[in-house]
Amino acid sequence: MTTRYIGARIPRNEDPSLLRGQGCFVDDLQLPGMVHAAVLRSPHAHARIDRIDVRRARASPGILDVITHADLDDLGAPLPKLIPHVSLTHHKTQQALASAVVRHVGEPVAFVVADTRYAAEDALDLIDVTYAPLPAAVDLETAARADAPRVHDDMDSNVCAHYTQRVGDAERARAQARHRFAERLVMDRGAAAPMETRGVVAAWAPRTGSLEIWDSTQAPIPIRNGLAAMFHLPQQSVRVTAPDVGGGFGPKVMMYYPEEILVPFASRRLGRPVKWIEDRREHFVATNQEREQIHDAEIALDEHGHIVAIRTVFLYDAGAYCPYGLIVPIVAGTTLPGPYRIPNYHCEFKAVFTNKTIVSPYRGAGRPHGVFVMERLLDRAARELAMDRAEIRRRNLIQPDQFPYEVGLIYQDNAPMRYDSGNYPQCLRRAVDSIGYAGWTAQQAAHRAAGRYVGLGVACYVEGTGIGPYEGCRVTVEPSGHVFVATGVGTQGQGHMTVFAQIAADALGVRPSDVTVRTGDTAAFGWGTGTFASRAAVVAGTAVSLAARAVGEKTRLVAATLLEARPDEIELEAGTVFVRGVPARALSLGEVAAAANPLRFAMPPEWEGPGLEATRYFAPPSATFSNGVHACIVEVDPDTGALEILRYVVVHDCGRVLNPMILEGQIHGGVAQGLGGAFWEKLAYDPQGQPLATTFMDYLLPTAVEVPSLEVEHEETPSPSNPLGVKGAGEAGVIPVPAVVAQAIEDALRPFGIHITEMPLSPDRVRQLVAEARRQPCD
Amino acid sequence: MRLEGTNLLPASVETVWKTINDPEALRRCTPGLKELKEIGPDTYQATLTIGIAAVKGTYAGTLAITDKRAPTHYKISLDGSGGAGFMKGEGTVDLEPQGDGTTLKWVGDLQIGGLIAGVGQRMLGGVGKMLIGQFFKCLEQHLGGGT
Numbered sequence: 001m002t003t004r005y006i007g008a009r010i011p012r013n014e015d016p017s018l019l020r021g022q023g024c025f026v027d028d029l030q031l032p033g034m035v036h037a038a039v040l041r042s043p044h045a046h047a048r049i050d051r052i053d054v055r056r057a058r059a060s061p062g063i064l065d066v067i068t069h070a071d072l073d074d075l076g077a078p079l080p081k082l083i084p085h086v087s088l089t090h091h092k093t094q095q096a097l098a099s100a101v102v103r104h105v106g107e108p109v110a111f112v113v114a115d116t117r118y119a120a121e122d123a124l125d126l127i128d129v130t131y132a133p134l135p136a137a138v139d140l141e142t143a144a145r146a147d148a149p150r151v152h153d154d155m156d157s158n159v160c161a162h163y164t165q166r167v168g169d170a171e172r173a174r175a176q177a178r179h180r181f182a183e184r185l186v187m188d189r190g191a192a193a194p195m196e197t198r199g200v201v202a203a204w205a206p207r208t209g210s211l212e213i214w215d216s217t218q219a220p221i222p223i224r225n226g227l228a229a230m231f232h233l234p235q236q237s238v239r240v241t242a243p244d245v246g247g248g249f250g251p252k253v254m255m256y257y258p259e260e261i262l263v264p265f266a267s268r269r270l271g272r273p274v275k276w277i278e279d280r281r282e283h284f285v286a287t288n289q290e291r292e293q294i295h296d297a298e299i300a301l302d303e304h305g306h307i308v309a310i311r312t313v314f315l316y317d318a319g320a321y322c323p324y325g326l327i328v329p330i331v332a333g334t335t336l337p338g339p340y341r342i343p344n345y346h347c348e349f350k351a352v353f354t355n356k357t358i359v360s361p362y363r364g365a366g367r368p369h370g371v372f373v374m375e376r377l378l379d380r381a382a383r384e385l386a387m388d389r390a391e392i393r394r395r396n397l398i399q400p401d402q403f404p405y406e407v408g409l410i411y412q413d414n415a416p417m418r419y420d421s422g423n424y425p426q427c428l429r430r431a432v433d434s435i436g437y438a439g440w441t442a443q444q445a446a447h448r449a450a451g452r453y454v455g456l457g458v459a460c461y462v463e464g465t466g467i468g469p470y471e472g473c474r475v476t477v478e479p480s481g482h483v484f485v486a487t488g489v490g491t492q493g494q495g496h497m498t499v500f501a502q503i504a505a506d507a508l509g510v511r512p513s514d515v516t517v518r519t520g521d522t523a524a525f526g527w528g529t530g531t532f533a534s535r536a537a538v539v540a541g542t543a544v545s546l547a548a549r550a551v552g553e554k555t556r557l558v559a560a561t562l563l564e565a566r567p568d569e570i571e572l573e574a575g576t577v578f579v580r581g582v583p584a585r586a587l588s589l590g591e592v593a594a595a596a597n598p599l600r601f602a603m604p605p606e607w608e609g610p611g612l613e614a615t616r617y618f619a620p621p622s623a624t625f626s627n628g629v630h631a632c633i634v635e636v637d638p639d640t641g642a643l644e645i646l647r648y649v650v651v652h653d654c655g656r657v658l659n660p661m662i663l664e665g666q667i668h669g670g671v672a673q674g675l676g677g678a679f680w681e682k683l684a685y686d687p688q689g690q691p692l693a694t695t696f697m698d699y700l701l702p703t704a705v706e707v708p709s710l711e712v713e714h715e716e717t718p719s720p721s722n723p724l725g726v727k728g729a730g731e732a733g734v735i736p737v738p739a740v741v742a743q744a745i746e747d748a749l750r751p752f753g754i755h756i757t758e759m760p761l762s763p764d765r766v767r768q769l770v771a772e773a774r775r776q777p778c779d
Numbered sequence: 780m781r782l783e784g785t786n787l788l789p790a791s792v793e794t795v796w797k798t799i800n801d802p803e804a805l806r807r808c809t810p811g812l813k814e815l816k817e818i819g820p821d822t823y824q825a826t827l828t829i830g831i832a833a834v835k836g837t838y839a840g841t842l843a844i845t846d847k848r849a850p851t852h853y854k855i856s857l858d859g860s861g862g863a864g865f866m867k868g869e870g871t872v873d874l875e876p877q878g879d880g881t882t883l884k885w886v887g888d889l890q891i892g893g894l895i896a897g898v899g900q901r902m903l904g905g906v907g908k909m910l911i912g913q914f915f916k917c918l919e920q921h922l923g924g925g926t
Contacts (some may be wrong), residue, residue: 124862125861281898692897694897698900
């Protein structure tokens with residue numbers, strides 16, 4: 001079969017409607033009789049609820065219902081534990097509405113439904129809650145201590161998991177190593193900040209006893225399954241649709257947020273459709289966050305700069321509950337080794353409850369942490385050993401002939417990490433060449449002579465992508481010849497409507513514009529897990545390919561009967577089905593589809609059923625590993641701390657490229673989010689656990705002014721783990737950004753001897769570091 | 780958040796002490812105070828309306844004066860909540876003669892939460908100082924008028 005569309009830079013099927021403002025997001029839904037909800041949230045980081053009095057709120061004009069924990073019956077139980085782990089000894093989850101204790105600012109306490117959102121919001125002020133404030137565990141390191149205030153009073157401490165992975169014998173190796181350098185590296189909190197906040201609409205249909213839900217989620221099928229169980233309904237009676245979703249980035253794969261239960265609950269109680277849309281301020285306290293970790297790490301090297309051991313012992317801030325288990329710290333610890341040969345590795349973490357918003361994966365999901373630690377250690381070693389930064393990396397890279405490469409760790413999917421393919425030295429070479437590394441020393445000296453502080457950074461990463469358990473796809477050819485592709489992985493802007501169409505188009509000999517992709521609707525396809533972990537192209541993409549090829553086989557079978565040829569003589573091209581070498585003996589694909597669904601007479605048994613339709617699943621046993629190198633040149637103003645990114649080069653390898661334009665878009669967005677997390681975005685909390693950045697005035701997202709024009713290059717090493725040869729790319733852009741920016745800033749400010757051990761920085765923080773360095777002049 | 784300051788007031792320690800214990804003076808000089816109702820000895824029920832940044836809120840709560848060492852020292856505690864969040868403060872006031880007047884030293888620790896904390900935090904130090912400044916300016920006028 002010839003490939004015409006896979007790999008092509010074709011415009012996105014989804015863009016015409018999105019660009020014309022004709023998308024349909026949850027808040028665009030207007031159902032007859034629909035009413036509106038608002039959530040009363042805890043203003044305290046930690047408090048006992050002594051009393052809730054809703055009488056005044058109930059009497060307020062336009063109020064239809066005020067729900068507290070007492071109304072929820074069994075829906076008031078702690079929400080499901082999503083991803084258990086043997087080391088997770090205290091798998092605490094929140095309640096849809098707090099019953100006795102609130103454990104972070106923003107935790108839901110009551111739910112008001114009114115004719116209008118306006119009335120609902122006003123009624124929130126009329127709910128009298130008597131709180132008895134309790135001491136809060138806020139700072140991660142303090143919270144991990146035995147004497148810290150406890151977030152959950154049935155625990156002896158705030159540590160909910162303690163997990164260690166080992167490769168080789170790091171203790172012995174470090175004891176015998178020639179050089180050892182230790183760093184303490186701190187990463188603070190950030191938010192994904194999608195353009196669209198969360199939102200849920202639910203409509204209970206009393207006549208059919210069914211529930212229809214529209215949810216801005218990355219995981220409509222698990223939401224459907226969970227709600228069916230919680231509401232004691234058959235799965236077939238619950239339909240969850242994730243319509244257009246304005247960005248997910250991880251937090252929207254969390255299930256179940258309290259509102260996902262409260263909105264359908266209220267709809268069933270009132271017999272009316274209910275809408276709740278999260279406002280931006282709520283988003284900053286009520287949608288999961290990420291990134292907070294403190295690593296005590298050490299690198300041990302031999303006399304040639306070869307790594308002999310790495311050790312990290314770190315704290316992971318889980319927030320007040322840990323529904324999503326240990327995914328983030330496991331990913332951090334397993335991403336750390338990256339593209340380097342590390343014969344001995346000790347990785348140990350404690351997951352710690354704090355009185356802050358819940359943590360679950362956000363784009364990168366621990367990978368930026370692991371890479372930050374590894375790359376900072378290498379930078380430190382290079383400096384101490386007076387080695388070239390690129391050379392110390394090159395010297396330690398896994399070589400192309402070493403694949404498959406056993407890392408010796410267990411990944412987030414509970415499977416052994418086995419790098420399937422890659423060419424790490426080639427990626428490093430290309431990045432170093434593109435950024436002009438060879439001439440850098442002279443260039444930098446020229447900048448310094450001109451009074452400018454300009455620095456270069458280069459950092460590598462490996463990303464585990466495309467994990468299981470499975471995804472599926474049903475491909476159907478209609479009598480019109482139009483192809484429908486239905487799969488469970490919803491889209492939040494990644495371009496599924498286009499790349500899945502490209503894959504199906506190539507298998508069936510049609511154009512991508514002849515293919516309509518349906519995702520995120522449990523009524524269209526009911527099996528699947530969701531969109532996360534850079535896995536849609538790999539897992540669902542392969543399922544699309546398998547299903548489309550199966551439909552191609554069926555088409556040949558049916559056409560063979562109609563055209564009086566053998567199936568293997570039938571070709572599919574440009575929407576027609578014909579006998580090879582005899583183009584005149586042809587039918588349109590639609591005609592074959594119509595013939596495959598006869599109205600009378602016998603149907604050949606070998607058709608195994610009517611229609612041109614097939615469903616296939618792909619269940620990869622383990623991840624496939626992408627990799628890349630980022631290099632950048634930055635200029636820092638030591639007096640103002642301002643950062644300007646002069647150049648930013650990305651060389652990355654995610655196997656076979658399905659659509660370079662979409663891929664570059666993914667990389668661009670990832671780098672932008674990475675830059676935010678490296679320099680501007682910080683969710684600060686005060687010592688009592690009050691969030692201090694709950695608006696975009698305080699939480700600074702990088703804009704078109706800060707994000708440079710990116711230079712993206714693709715290296716293509718096909719994955720041997722799936723028939724398309726693809727690897728995931730969704731998170732790649734974000735992963736090494738903090739590491740590369742830290743190195744570049746350090747390089748720029750080398751005359752001051754600044755040492756960067758934290759992320760995010762900020763202009764203010766850079767100024768402080770410069771001021772401290774100026775007080776202690778160095779050579 | 781810790782706030783502190785020193786004000787020089789044009790009256791004797793005794794007069795200042797009387798004034799800062801006088802509900803009428805407190806009522807007149809506390810910015811945004813809508814209601815101050817004595818509910819026990821040195822304990823008041825208070826309603827305050829204060830705007831910080833874009834967040835204007837009404838807070839209902841209690842104000843209590845304790846640890847009194849007339850005429851030079853007391854402790855004041857404030858505890859209030861409303862739709863825009865909550866505030867909880869504790870401070871001390873110390874008076875010292877200074878020539879014909881009195882030096883009033885105040886130190887306070889204010890905790891705020893909810894909407895005002897998230898949205899108004901950056902302004903809060905400044906707004907707090909401004910409000911306390913208004914309070915003492917009013918007190919100064921009150922005392923000046925009385926002599």
